[in-house]
Amino acid sequence: MARIMTQLDILSKDAMGAGASSVNVVDHKGEIIAKAIESCLVDWGIQNLLTVTFDNATGNDARRISDWKGVIMENNFLHVKCNAHILNLIVKEGLSEQNKSISRVRNVVKYVLSSCARTTYFKAYVDKVKLDTRGLLSLDVEMRWNSIYLMLNTAVKFEKAFSRMYIDDHKYFKYFLDSCGKIEHPSSEDWRDVNVFLKFLEIFYQTTLKFSSTLHVTSNTFFHELFNLQSIIVNYSKCDDFLLTGMAKKMKGKFDKYWGDFDVMNMLLLLVAVVLDPRFKMKYVKFIFKNYYNFVERCSKSIKVTDTLTSLYNHYKKSIVGTSCETIGDQTDAVSEVSAMYTSDVWQSQWDKFLEKENNNIDNKPDLDKYLEDDVEKIKYFNILTWWKASFERYPVVSRIARDMLAIPTSIVASESVFSTSDRIFYCYRSSLSPKTAEALVCSQQWLRQHLHNVRLKIFYKKFKILK
Known part of the structure; x- marks a missing residue:
């Protein structure tokens, strides 16, 4: 019996503690795998789904869950193929x-x-x-x-x-x-x-x-x-x-x-993830395209990336009610008009009003435009998740897109290796082990790892108490 291992990018807050799961499947046909994925999602109570990362076999298809109510972007970007598997090929x-x-x-x-x-x-x-x-x-x-x-x-x-x-x-x-x-x-x-x-x-x-x-x-x-x-x-x-x-x-x-x-590959989302890295943005994508493609190809690919990002932005903006950037402009206009009534210097008041309007025009820009127009970050030691957390107020909609794009795993190797232990335990010189002996080896290995983990935790807590 084969096992299906998937990394799911979940947009539901309730799913944060759902954990990983495995489902036995009889073969690797796309329909069987789709049923297994659907079974896991139902079991976890997950509805909002952006992508599913699994291997690159052409038979793998998750269209079975494409008609879910909570799907994002009509599941246009549902299947992200495991790039470590492709590299292996x-x-x-x-x-x-x-x-x-x-x-x-x-x-x-x-x-x-x-x-x-x-x-x-x-x-x-x-x-x-x-x-x-x-x-x-x-x-x-x-x-x-x-x-x-x-x-x-x-x-x-x-x-x-x-x-x-x-x-x-x-x-x-x-x-x-x-x-x-x-x-x-x-x-x-x-x-x-x-x-x-x-x-x-x-x-x-x-x-x-x-x-x-x-x-x-x-x-x-x-x-x-x-x-x-x-x-x-x-x-x-x-x-x-x-x-x-x-x-x-x-x-x-x-x-x-x-x-x-x-x-052929669903790689546009991964290109969007590069744009959402404040150290690179769209400038880096165009720079890369310029070095690898001719003028027509790089223009076409750049437009695809921009259109994808814009579609995501429009989708997320509709789903967000009452963003802070929508009301700032009206409030500042009202303040500037009131202050102008009590200003003795007419030219000064008009100049102040002009500056207020200019600032309002900047603030009223979509935060996607502001993000793309701002300078790229030049930080040596950079934590992208911390940066987006700190930039939430300036880019309220884009930060939500970044939160979900940066959660996409590009490989399922890490989860797959948890279950793929047979080839590491059994080979031609160990194939004569009895089932009981093999089971004892696997269980002992797992017990020793857990015991070592518990010992490390105890040492950590002791040091923490001393420091405290």
């Missing part, structure tokens, strides 16, 4: 021709980790070749490229130990000799290739961590990472190293397929 496409080198390195790691005796014996060779490293070998999950990166990144540090073991250890040598060529030991060329594209993959690994972060806002940083990756892929596709050039060209094909067209 892009990187795996680039690695597809390097499977031989990766498989050979994976084989030696599997051999060492297959038993405690082999692991102990391998450590002796690490000491023998005098490797100064504290890292430990880790086996990857082949369906997740970032775990492949971590495995390779650790394994290359022990290249000398593997080579020495291949020369001195008869059993280790015989293991690869008896395979009749099916299992090959990594050659010096394999290690060289792994080292070359590890430097390339590290950029994508760091991007994956940023997409799946849970400790800070991700929606306003997505396009910075996106265009940075585009530049890197284009540059590597033109470099002298044929290995990196081949990888980059294959990646570029996948990149253009998933991220090349705004109409």
